[in-house]
Amino acid sequence: MDSRNLIRFLFFTFIIALLLLLTLTTIPLTNTGEPPDCAINSRWCTSKTRFFQPTIKQPPKPTTRIHTTDVPHHPLDPLTLTELDKVRSTLLENQLFLHSNTYALHSVVLEEPDKSFVLTWKPGDPLPARKASVIARVKSKIHVLTVDLGTGEVSPRDVGEHSGYPTMTMEDMTSLTWAPLGDAEFNRTIMARGVDLKDVSCLPISIGWFVKWANWEFHLKPDPRAGIVISRARVKDPNTGEMRNVMYKGFTSELFVPYMDPTDAWYFKTYMDAGEYGFGLQAMPLDPLNDCPRNAYYMDGVFAAGDGKPYVRENMVCVYESYAGDIGWRHSESPITGMEIREVRPKVTLVVRMAASVANYDYIVDWEFQTDGLIRVKVGLSGILMVKGTSYDNMNQVNEPENIYGTLISENVIGVIHDHYITFHLDMDVDGPDNSFVKVNLKRETTQPEESPRLSYLKAVRNVAKTEKDAQVKLKLYDPSEYHIVNPSKKTRVGNPVGYKLVPGGTAASLLDLDDPPQKRGAFTNNQIWVTPYNKSEEWAGGLFAYQSQGDDTLAVWSQRDRAIENKDIVMWYTLGFHHVPCQEDYPIMPTVSSSFDLKPVNFYESNPILNIPPHFEKDLPVCNAVAATA
Amino acid sequence: MDSRNLIRFLFFTFIIALLLLLTLTTIPLTNTGEPPDCAINSRWCTSKTRFFQPTIKQPPKPTTRIHTTDVPHHPLDPLTLTELDKVRSTLLENQLFLHSNTYALHSVVLEEPDKSFVLTWKPGDPLPARKASVIARVKSKIHVLTVDLGTGEVSPRDVGEHSGYPTMTMEDMTSLTWAPLGDAEFNRTIMARGVDLKDVSCLPISIGWFVKWANWEFHLKPDPRAGIVISRARVKDPNTGEMRNVMYKGFTSELFVPYMDPTDAWYFKTYMDAGEYGFGLQAMPLDPLNDCPRNAYYMDGVFAAGDGKPYVRENMVCVYESYAGDIGWRHSESPITGMEIREVRPKVTLVVRMAASVANYDYIVDWEFQTDGLIRVKVGLSGILMVKGTSYDNMNQVNEPENIYGTLISENVIGVIHDHYITFHLDMDVDGPDNSFVKVNLKRETTQPEESPRLSYLKAVRNVAKTEKDAQVKLKLYDPSEYHIVNPSKKTRVGNPVGYKLVPGGTAASLLDLDDPPQKRGAFTNNQIWVTPYNKSEEWAGGLFAYQSQGDDTLAVWSQRDRAIENKDIVMWYTLGFHHVPCQEDYPIMPTVSSSFDLKPVNFYESNPILNIPPHFEKDLPVCNAVAATA
Incomplete structure (x- = not known):
């Protein structure tokens, strides 16, 4: 190798x-300085009631954020610059590192406290002992260590024997x-x-607790491997005012990008961008006004370099309120009723965005929170194709167009066919940790003779997944299901189990041979949906050490154990896929191609939770003038 | 019956x-009065070069449009109020209608001139003879007539013998x-x-030629049956400046909404909303600020009532420029290159919207034009569920939850399971009328022993559809294709055929028995994609007379003739589908659920057509203030 x-x-x-x-x-x-004032930016502000203003009063003034005084406020807050410094000095005094000039720290991140602790922690409670999880290479040997920032204790963590290497520094x-x-x-x-x-x-690159928006509350942190981590996502119940649990943790667990050219210089191009390169490490500063609109708030990442020294990745994440002109809900009376009824509510959402530039490609990852309880996760692809040189400058020179492994996108340049798979770790906790995964299968039912003039109809059949294998799902257009995560212990007023459903959008499935080396490593894409019991060590779908791994530590291997998942703390995994046959429009920089999936309330609320939001009136909207007019 | x-x-x-x-x-x-000034509203203005202003300088002032002086300017302009009056008076003097008090006009619309005429017509050329196409019922008999507005001649049109009745007045x-x-x-x-x-x-309820936006030009008219009709959509080539043909005509041809309850009072609920009710007739005035943002321009529909008298449907269609904060294209250099390169362009689009309220349901139809040449057609569902009474007030009273045909969404209310299919007529004319339909199949190819360490890869195999049956497509996740409409006579610089591709998004397929009476009528949903040779009389996928039809005049019947479609003037049909298992959140008015498909350039341009658009700078953006601050 x-x-x-x-x-x-x-x-x-x-x-x-x-x-x-x-x-x-x-x-x-x-850089823009102030976090968004919810009272200014949202009419559904959870702290005050003010009318929505789609654009802010004054453009935020550029400032530079100083991170030396950062302190953690929440058990999940990432390591601060000061804490990263302390981790490094602690390690350098440790026996393992003494007299070693060749150490490298492949990962220094917060070792998250146990979920049970986090779920009961409330603002004002003391923080738990702050610990760092470190993946270090000392004299060519990999060590997974826990550093207690309070006591200075350094203890090894047994992660088992697996192939592969940690994320490159x-x-x-x-x-x-x-x-x-x-x-x-x-x-x-x-x-x-x-x-x-x-x-x-x-x-190399952390920070933050986001204040609250509309009816949502969640913890957001930049992570060197996952990019953005959303934790403790909770949404307000409009009837009770209660903040209800939806998702404990959601993030991009792994990417798999196999190129479809089996020749010598190309066969190995089957990237796993999170585990190999660090999706967060590759997230570059966002470009204000272009990557995110003017009303965006920006967050920095604070990460550790290979020698342990902390660095700041400025403007790594943006958060903004978006109004695209879409409609939240509407009803007009049909003209035949003769009633002049027209009730419409505009849709305003909160977008959390990062853009990772994994060498040539740019991935735009949006977590979009809607006031109706829906979370949309959208991945956009832009940037530069990975191209291959060729002696051809016109297709009329090519005898077998299928055998050039792609498209001649310009003279002497082939855009090689490839796939993109982005696998999300979705630790759903719908009204609490113990949930079940239910496939609601839409099945054709045939009527009995004389029963009905109809021969057939669709019936919704609920199948509760008992074990992991029941929850390995390949999507089928002609055998459709809804995929619910329900809390079997909690029912609505009329007796439906409360839940959220996963709604896939446009997607693609991997068609590689299951025994192909890349597919063995990328075996987490063998299904579009998996559900596993919660296990703190099962976070990275391609394995903790994805780099040059042989597929012995993937989601597919874990799931094969077929553990019980009914009414347990469970994690759903969803893979969004793209087949990409390049075209000339993709060259030299491709227009963004996006796809998304939704996490959507299904009998989670008693009724439409946004029925009572007010409509826009002229007086609610700001007056805008060209800069020239105000100069 | x-x-x-x-x-x-x-x-x-x-x-x-x-x-x-x-x-x-x-x-x-x-009502808002002025059409958008492209010089104000777009930086990609085709007539002048000005910086983009995402909001207009002053809110448009409410006015009421007077339609009595409307005159047609384009061969496809709908009948004006004056012309509709003339059709009526001409008919009333006609022998057929004389002494009949019981006539009804089911449809009075422009009889479009031949495509060949329209394609060669240029602004300034004289208009062709204006004709009306009339579907009339006189003494219980249906007549399809052509009324020549110049000569007053009324001539019958032979549409063959089919089951069914015209759209209800x-x-x-x-x-x-x-x-x-x-x-x-x-x-x-x-x-x-x-x-x-x-x-x-x-x-009951026409108007217009939309001036132009950015690099797009198209004709837009309200239609009583289809709702919105987009004609002659052409896009500017950034290299040559030429306006290039993309689509001759695109519209919602039919809807099919089968409910999944075979019992007596419900089995027949299998609506075809365009052919039965008139998708445009049911489009109610849009609610400014809520249905469409403040920068929207509104258009009225002018339609004929059953007695032939013209009516105005105000604000039936809105057109606005949208900026949701999305990214047109971007590239940042990876941190490892050390280069501070970050090029990003925001995505601004033009949205054409209508919202039809077919009794309880509200359909929002958006035609979205992007500067990169992509057309996105999006359908949103909102409004009120069709519900069924029940004696149950809690699911604990239900022994077999599968057998209530839906979800108990409130006490004594069942939301019945149903599907929505929306079938689009897409008369693509990519750089001219003669096109071919190409399935670019992504097929797993196995390597030979010793050929490569890889066992498999994906190959793109192009299959040109010769006849209609080759183009009857059921989408398959595990046997994926791209669906191209190409112009075989025109190649790019490097020899690829120029084309557009259909990109399905999330969708659903009808699972009803093919022999089920509703499915026979809705047989146009038997495939997701069809391609037919252009035939002026094949416009309505469920038949010209959809109401109570028996499926003898559907797209499925036409396509079964298996006519030649290679390098011909062809029409593509795409059906967007939704399965809807109601949930409590859908009650009493459901939050909008949307899905979409794209028509996307594929080797249509020589390279990324929006590479040269400028980024946003602070000075380009307007300054906005709360109304209160300016009062």
């Missing part, structure tokens, strides 16, 4: 060099990026392409 | 009566709505429910 790895790194470097050719200009960043990537430049032949090749190589540098 | 129809009408009336209970207050309408619906009130027993039942029946009246 060593020579293949070298080839891989060479190509990685080469692609980066090519990317330099395609880049344009740099836009100066402006930014230093790994940088040094690997530079390594080929020591090779004169490589340099000659680059120069022959007229590429002026610029400096290549690296950066 | 007569007694069934009576039952049907009784129920229809009863439901309307129930709706009265649920309605709230009336909001006064404000508003008068049909109104009189039917009143008929049951002559029945004392019926009235007693209503009064026993405490319902105060209000007057029931009816309205």
